[in-house]
Amino acid sequence: MDLLIQDKVHDESRQGEALILEPVVKSNGRKLYIESYGCAMNFSDSEIVASILAEQGFETTSDFNNADVVFINTCSIRENAEVRVRNRLKEFAGAKFKNPGMVVGVLGCMAERLKAKFLEEEKLVDVVVGPDAYRDLPNLIEQVDGGQRAVNVLLSREETYADISPVRLNSNGINAFVSIMRGCDNMCSFCVVPFTRGRERSRDAQSIVAECTDLFNKGYREVTLLGQNVDSYKWSGPSLSPNPSPVERGLVEVLPTGENLGGVTEITTVNFANLLEMVALISPDLRVRFSTSHPKDITDEVLYTIAQYDNICNYIHLPVQSGNTRVLDIMNRTYTREWYINRIDAIRRIIPECAISTDVITGFCTETDEEHKDTVSMMDYVKYDFAYMFKYSERPGTLAAKRYADDIPEAVKQSRLQEIVAKQQQYSLYRMQARIGRVEKVLIEGFSKKSNNDYCGRSDQNAMVIFPVNEKYKPGEYVNVVVERTTSATLIGRIV
């Protein structure tokens, strides 16, 4: 059992969701069905894929039985994520039997991990495409139309799809994910991501600011900047504008004279704190969130930037994985328990109101009961607002799979997981109860799932808030809500 406590970056309720777009201007008469699994980065990638194929005239459909092209954007992070995809492919087999011309494609991390082997293992699959090869999709579909099966799993050191503006029509028009980097260079020993998504690269800062500005102008009021390790974001390029703003000027490094960069005499280096500030300056009405921060890289500069701008949300997802230094060492996380505690203390000092969430893995190779207790005591120390908690799942090809035996019995992994899940429920409730009587600034996202008499939205700290509809206010607007009651996942109150 993987337990999910509410968060938007890996939203369990969206797993397998199909992407639907408005009709394209010049239809080619063919219909695309695309569904996505895994983290927000995959959902964001599906929007890029849909954008590339919309250019070719593909319309989207929500029913794979009517589709000419069926894509499944996959996740490999744990074995059960892959099992889910295999089962889903079985459901596509019937539709393909009825319509043999249907193109079935596997995209994303599982495609990258298994490459051409996928074509041998799953006979109904025609095309296998890794996360850096989406621009090649029109050619690959053409190859399949010509009677071949097609694979492109080349990883790139440059591709960031910076110039492709993703289509976002499944969204509520209020929150959007914006990828700021791709890949990961960290090589945590349990993790398949560096193999499936390639080397880390940062996207051009100007294109990020332009995309967020465009979203704001279209009515969006919250952007979540996405990367596997946002704190290592770094981009250098020509100075941002002829008349740089104070923020831009602060970022400019003057090149030594005599260097020839095609007439460019100044380059700008943008780190994550600078990027946060640039996005926050688009408008005080645009909320800025981000995920994921890495404990080894999160800097005080980032924390001070969050503290300085009201519209950068007071919420940090800081995955701990384990509370024990020996286990962290064999996980190759490159920080110790003490280092992690130091970062938590810095957050509490610089942003006292900050909510903190985490990821935890139980039953990693050789983890003893005593070492597990260090994870529990870390939870007692931090009292996280939310947590994603997982049993260790060995992934082929990772450093841990090569070096260490997956030697913790399933029942032990499970009982450790249950213990931390119970602990987290206690702390989620504790954090929520601390908000009772307080006034939260909430961005209205829409009606609550249960009733059209209630609105729902999130607080600055990312807690879901439910309150009676007041017709003076619409989704996309901010309201102040006094919290009257709470569950471990939701604050309940009324507009004041």
Ligand code: SAM
């Ligand atoms: N880049 C982020 C980071 O460093 O925390 C998260 C990436 S990963 C998509 C999300 C979470 O999945 C990880 O933080 C970890 O807790 C979990 N995870 C990754 N590999 C796993 C494995 N082999 N077994 C169980 N959980 C795993």
Ligand code: SF4
């Ligand atoms: Fe995986 Fe570690 Fe990279 Fe996160 S930082 S994606 S856990 S290798």
